[in-house]
Amino acid sequence: MFSNRICKSLVVRSAIVVLLAACTALAQTAPKKPASKSSEASSSKSSSGKASATHAKGGATVAEAQAFMKKAEDQLEDLTVRASRAQWVQENFITDDTETISAQANEKLTAVVTQLALDARRFDGLKMPPELARKFLLLKLSLTAPAPNNDAERKELTELASKLDGMYGKGKYCKQVEGKEKCFSLNDLSRILATSTNPDELLDAWVGWHKISVPMKDKYARFVQLSNKGATELGFKDTGAMWRSNYDMSPDEFSAEVERLWRQVEPFYISLHTYVRKQLIKKYGKAAERPDGMIPAQLLGNMWAQEWGNVYPLVAPADGGQGYDLTKQLEKQGLGSGPATLDNAKKMVKYGENFFTSLGFAPLPQTFWERSLFVKPQDRDVVCHASAWDIDAKDDLRLKLCIEVKDEDFVTIHHELGHNFYQRAYKDQPPLFQDSANDGFHEAVGDTIALSVTPEYLKEVGLLDTVPPESADIGYLLKQAMDKIAFLPFGLMIDKWRWEVFSGQVTPAQYNKAWWDLKAKYQGVAPPVERSEADFDPGAKYHIASNTPYVRYFLARILQFQFHRALCQAAGIQGPLHRCSIYKNKAAGERLNKMLSMGKSKPWPDALEAISGQRQMDATAILDYFAPLKKWLDEQNQGEKPGWQGMDTPTETAPRHTSR
Numbered sequence: 216m217f218s219n220r221i222c223k224s225l226v227v228r229s230a231i232v233v234l235l236a237a238c239t240a241l242a243q244t245a246p247k248k249p250a251s252k253s254s255e256a257s258s259s260k261s262s263s264g265k266a267s268a269t270h271a272k273g274g275a276t277v278a279e280a281q282a283f284m285k286k287a288e289d290q291l292e293d294l295t296v297r298a299s300r301a302q303w304v305q306e307n308f309i310t311d312d313t314e315t316i317s318a319q320a321n322e323k324l325t326a327v328v329t330q331l332a333l334d335a336r337r338f339d340g341l342k343m344p345p346e347l348a349r350k351f352l353l354l355k356l357s358l359t360a361p362a363p364n365n366d367a368e369r370k371e372l373t374e375l376a377s378k379l380d381g382m383y384g385k386g387k388y389c390k391q392v393e394g395k396e397k398c399f400s401l402n403d404l405s406r407i408l409a410t411s412t413n414p415d416e417l418l419d420a421w422v423g424w425h426k427i428s429v430p431m432k433d434k435y436a437r438f439v440q441l442s443n444k445g446a447t448e449l450g451f452k453d454t455g456a457m458w459r460s461n462y463d464m465s466p467d468e469f470s471a472e473v474e475r476l477w478r479q480v481e482p483f484y485i486s487l488h489t490y491v492r493k494q495l496i497k498k499y500g501k502a503a504e505r506p507d508g509m510i511p512a513q514l515l516g517n518m519w520a521q522e523w524g525n526v527y528p529l530v531a532p533a534d535g536g537q538g539y540d541l542t543k544q545l546e547k548q549g550l551g552s553g554p555a556t557l558d559n560a561k562k563m564v565k566y567g568e569n570f571f572t573s574l575g576f577a578p579l580p581q582t583f584w585e586r587s588l589f590v591k592p593q594d595r596d597v598v599c600h601a602s603a604w605d606i607d608a609k610d611d612l613r614l615k616l617c618i619e620v621k622d623e624d625f626v627t628i629h630h631e632l633g634h635n636f637y638q639r640a641y642k643d644q645p646p647l648f649q650d651s652a653n654d655g656f657h658e659a660v661g662d663t664i665a666l667s668v669t670p671e672y673l674k675e676v677g678l679l680d681t682v683p684p685e686s687a688d689i690g691y692l693l694k695q696a697m698d699k700i701a702f703l704p705f706g707l708m709i710d711k712w713r714w715e716v717f718s719g720q721v722t723p724a725q726y727n728k729a730w731w732d733l734k735a736k737y738q739g740v741a742p743p744v745e746r747s748e749a750d751f752d753p754g755a756k757y758h759i760a761s762n763t764p765y766v767r768y769f770l771a772r773i774l775q776f777q778f779h780r781a782l783c784q785a786a787g788i789q790g791p792l793h794r795c796s797i798y799k800n801k802a803a804g805e806r807l808n809k810m811l812s813m814g815k816s817k818p819w820p821d822a823l824e825a826i827s828g829q830r831q832m833d834a835t836a837i838l839d840y841f842a843p844l845k846k847w848l849d850e851q852n853q854g855e856k857p858g859w860q861g862m863d864t865p866t867e868t869a870p871r872h873t874s875r
């Protein structure tokens with residue numbers, strides 16, 4: 216039911232920390248664990264101001280820089296493994312003690328990274344070999360909330376970060392029900408958004424959740440100030456510019472890149488929007504209809520209207536779904552139903568492993584099977600969010616997932632193992648290069664593999680008797696598009712807002728208006744009730760409250776189709792992309808491994824070229840994949856006015872913040 220595959224913690228400390236590596240987290244679920252996140256902001260007491268002052272710039276030599284980096288990487292590797300183990304234990308045995316131990320390990324790691332980033336400044340301006348220069352850059356960029364270089368402000372920033380994260384995590388909507396106070400968590404409210412079709416109930420859940428962030432606003436504004444100060448001290452214009460510096464191009468070039476990709480997919484999004492709006496109006500009547508053509512945010516099955524898969528039944532084509540039911544097929548294999556037994560869970564994971572070995576990758580190590588968490592334990596609390604781990608940056612790979620016998624988990628297993636095989640492929644890179652080529656790549660690889668879980672593949676591994684006819688493709692594609700295409704403008708607007716906030720273009724007095732202006736412009740989604748600056752709706756989204764960069768998810772959505780198309784080509788597979796599975800194809804496996812093994816050692820266009828022959832991200836692949844659906848949507852939309860008032864079109868000359 217909840218199929219949002221948004222990873223909340225993909226390599227939180229990016230380049231440095233391989234722990235946590237990658238995950239499939241339910242975006243609706245309140246995060247458990249501020250520890251690893253908030254420690255971003257650093258809380259080291261020892262890192263006072265000795266940074267660059269003792270070494271005059273320009274006096275350092277390349278040999279010194281090399282020695283510094285060698286020592287830094289050794290230290291980072293050691294601390295990362297320690298933090299990683301502590302976190303694994305914490306997520307597998309949640310107690311006050313394990314939370315403390317894990318937080319301490321993270322704090323230590325962050326303190327050291329902060330200090331190293333500051334110390335590294337003494338090599339600023341030194342001409343060094345490209346690989347070494349790249350390491351210095353990555354070291355600097357490894358903090359998402361750079362702290363000012365003084366104890367008081369650093370402490371304030373750390374506290375603000377963990378407070379904001381905690382406010383979100385504890386957020387609840389409480390109201391009187393039959394004379395008694397009843398409180399609803401984000402999980403409860405998300406379930407309502409996902410399953411209810413009662414407009415009053417939907418409205419109440421939406422409004423209720425958006426109250427949790429009202430008290431965050433001032434804290435967030437101060438957080439922005441302090442983080443910007445830290446970023447400028449490291450030599451960046453502001454924190455947003457610092458984030459955008461992690462893509463092997465200038466921050467402005469990156470903004471333009473993202474905009475260019477959006478332009479490629481925008482017409483498709485508008486078609487989907489137009490079709491879905493029409494179906495929702497059929498279902499809800501006036502409650503779904505607005506004179507400006509926007510869709511009310513509470514009707515799309517998700518608290519943030521970011522993915523719409525939950526309302527697929529409301530928009531499904533008349534002749535139904537995708538033509539098969541994988542959950543039933545799994546049950547038919549004797550795997551049981553509902554929460555899996557350990558044996559059956561392992562059998563499901565074996566399907567995933569088999570996919571990779573069929574491409575030519577070595578099987579997973581024995582320890583993977585011994586140390587992973589495959590089923591929800593009866594006797595203790597664990598973090599069930601799917602995640603793929605790389606404990607020692609060598610061979611200690613693990614999966615953590617409370618497996619149920621159902622289609623979604625079957626696909627998730629393939630996705631997560633994509634992370635694991637990426638991790639193993641780059642393990643021989645130096646520590647700072649043990650990461651994906653850019654932060655969009657890791658998620659994209661997992662999803663690329665999941666795209667090969669086609670009916671043809673299922674038939675080949677004995678999970679499907681007959682491949683459904685082509686006529687079932689529209690249902691199959693529409694279901695996917697409700698998540699993958701619907702997500703695109705959302706994946707973009709989150710950081711658009713944040714970049715404007717960090718740069719000062721949007722001031723605290725305009726936070727909420729700017730937020731809804733962007734939602735209107737890109738998503739065509741409107742709040743269900745009047746909003747004002749007394750609200751702080753951005754804070755009702757986890758990644759804002761927790762300061763997790765977001766544009767990576769946008770990139771991942773684009774890249775996964777580009778990878779998929781390239782691998783299908785390498786495999787020599789003809790025919791529609793959505794029917795292509797690279798299963799058993801060694802040529803595709805080799806091509807994939809070529810990119811994976813590079814890690815982050817080279818600028819990402821090099822890695823992209825290794826897999827696809829292209830040096831530019833390219834959204835035409837996602838369009839190719841969904842081409843039959845686009846044709847069908849446009850037929851359905853005949854006679855409808857496409858889009859909405861105030862939508863973002865290249866020809867539109869309206870000023871930036873208009874509608875509403």
Ligand SMILES: [Zn+2]
Pocket residue numbers: 222237238239630631634657658661
């Ligand atoms: Zn993932």
